Amino acid sequence: MSLIVTKFGGTSLCDLERVQAAAQKVVACRQEGHEVIVVVSAMAGETDKLEDLGYSISTRPDPREMDVLLASGEQVSVALIAMAIQDLGVPAMSYLGNQVPVYTNECHQRARITEVGREELRHSIDQGAIPVVAGFQGVAPTGEITTIGRGGSDTTAVAIAVAMDALECRIYTDVDGVYTADPRIVEQARRMDRVTFEEMLELAALGAKVLHLKSVEYARRYSIPLKVFSSFIDGPGTLIVEEGESMEQPEVSAITFDKNEAKVTVTNVPDIPGIAYQLLGPVGDANISVDMIVQNVSRDERTDLTFTVPRNDFEQSLEILRDQVIRLRREAENPTRYEMEVIGDDAIAKVTAVGLGMRSHAGIATKMFETLAQYGINIQMISTSEIKISVVIHEDFCELAVRMLHSAFDLGTD
């Protein structure tokens, strides 16, 4: 019999009616003749509430204890979903991370899943029950509770699908699929029937909050078909598949944006080996994740180094870099070579075109720049990968840029 892993996110469990609706979907899936495993997140808002509680007790809460605290959210939802399934006359059993077990490394708050036990879940299914597994949480070799990072329940679902040789992994969320652009901004945005893992990886990384990045990577590595459905309205959803399976290969599949970044520039950087590391090292040491990094060719042995950081880390990044610039000058044999300046701007937006077809089509970048120029939108930074082009622009133009690009690449509904 084919096994299907179904995952319900927090918004799909925002109240008791939603919990019951989720249970009905699970039971329907089983009545179609599938074996089913359910993976659930905490009820909507619960993880935030628990996190706030932790931070209200301690400004730097112990990661080990934060994991204990946060894991309680999924514990509540597995019990409720299991009860709701039982109430429909189908046996169900909840499993916490340590009961499956979902083994992880010991890195609290952002642990990595290392192995998923099959036996307990298999036994449960063979007994005729539907196992309901707590997402987001695992157990370290020490027996301690770990969590795998916010949004991690998607990854738990895929990891379980992999371990149990599932036919597919269904993610129920608050949108009915993956769109060509955010429908709140682009009226003509269209739900895609299919999207490749590669494209989805870029979309997830760029902040299209449908699926968690790690879960897409994981599903791609082990070739587990992922399906995204709405838990509110029935529909065909979006299937995330291997490249070969996707028939259409448009140049551009989707336009996304990210307004949660800020831009930091170090000007007048001496063009000597190791300088980028000397500047960016301390930023990384402070656990600030640097995204786009742009450095142009130097003139007069001088260049500018620009990068983006999460907007929350903007002030700290400026501070770290200014300290580092002072330190480098003080320690330099020739201080005049180190007259750098650190400037920043947090009123930016990153707009990105993603498309597998980009690889074989020239002129996508040109068309993108042309479109932006047409509306007088200045491009501050450019960064490209094989299947995406990102530009940084002033945040005021973000929505306009997304709409115009969506239209220029003809992504909308007819």
Next chain:
Amino acid sequence: MSLIVTKFGGTSLCDLERVQAAAQKVVACRQEGHEVIVVVSAMAGETDKLEDLGYSISTRPDPREMDVLLASGEQVSVALIAMAIQDLGVPAMSYLGNQVPVYTNECHQRARITEVGREELRHSIDQGAIPVVAGFQGVAPTGEITTIGRGGSDTTAVAIAVAMDALECRIYTDVDGVYTADPRIVEQARRMDRVTFEEMLELAALGAKVLHLKSVEYARRYSIPLKVFSSFIDGPGTLIVEEGESMEQPEVSAITFDKNEAKVTVTNVPDIPGIAYQLLGPVGDANISVDMIVQNVSRDERTDLTFTVPRNDFEQSLEILRDQVIRLRREAENPTRYEMEVIGDDAIAKVTAVGLGMRSHAGIATKMFETLAQYGINIQMISTSEIKISVVIHEDFCELAVRMLHSAFDLGTD
């Protein structure tokens, strides 16, 4: 070094200030030179909230899943208390039932603790940390989460004190000790410095909600001194000790009452062997706990059987008994012998005088009856044990009776 187990109830953890205050008490205890283990309940109201959630999903929620659901309450509070202790500069580590482990049998919702692991807690203390243990929850041999019944955290604390050879077990609660009567009813009620386990067992069983009955039994069996303190105001508390240690042995130590019972009477019961079992058996089978049972000598081979049940179970008890009376008559060879009638009254109160000194002093009962008669209070039932006398009266006279008895036995402050 001497080890002290300190337990904080839900009202001692009603908000973040209380959590921090509890952490301060723990750290102070350690600074006095003790090794400390903390046991905590869920924050005030949380267990009720979780229980309501469960019952809102399912009218008969699965006991296994209810345990998973309810155990999440203590999971939140151990993490918060551990963080709060850490914030005071002292290492702390939370432990869930399965991490200690607190082993129990498999009886969900009212499991019995069978063994407490020492190693993890010892290791944690030897590392300089304060272990913070989730009360109320345990783990069955199957690895499933169990809970040991509402109010069970006291028992967890005592079980851990026993396993770890603790010097004493301190229970922090919302009252500053055990009183000679409920201070809300008797203005002159006096906090007792000491009370014996035997007396405390009667007081706990009678609904003086300071300590959970099981925890007192457990502490007595293993001779662990129990101390009750208020977590709101500093004070000497009440020490619960072995009989020998108590210097004063007043005839009566305390007057308690219970308004949560109802009275059921079967009249005209034929005086034949086994009839009490035939009548009360089905009540017990329905998991209704029968408290006082009174049957007087028979007249004309007829007697009346009266007993009390929790007021919540009153209607069901009447129903069960009426069915049973009909069944007995139908099945009887001589039906006329089985013309019984079932009547009930739920407007009753049980008032009890407890005192170790009762054993060696005659006349306590007489004084009690005399006092009640003096105020025209009719006694409906009487039941005695070695160290207590309970009477059932109309509930309207409950407070008056408690006050008058408290005064008659001279229990008040001078």
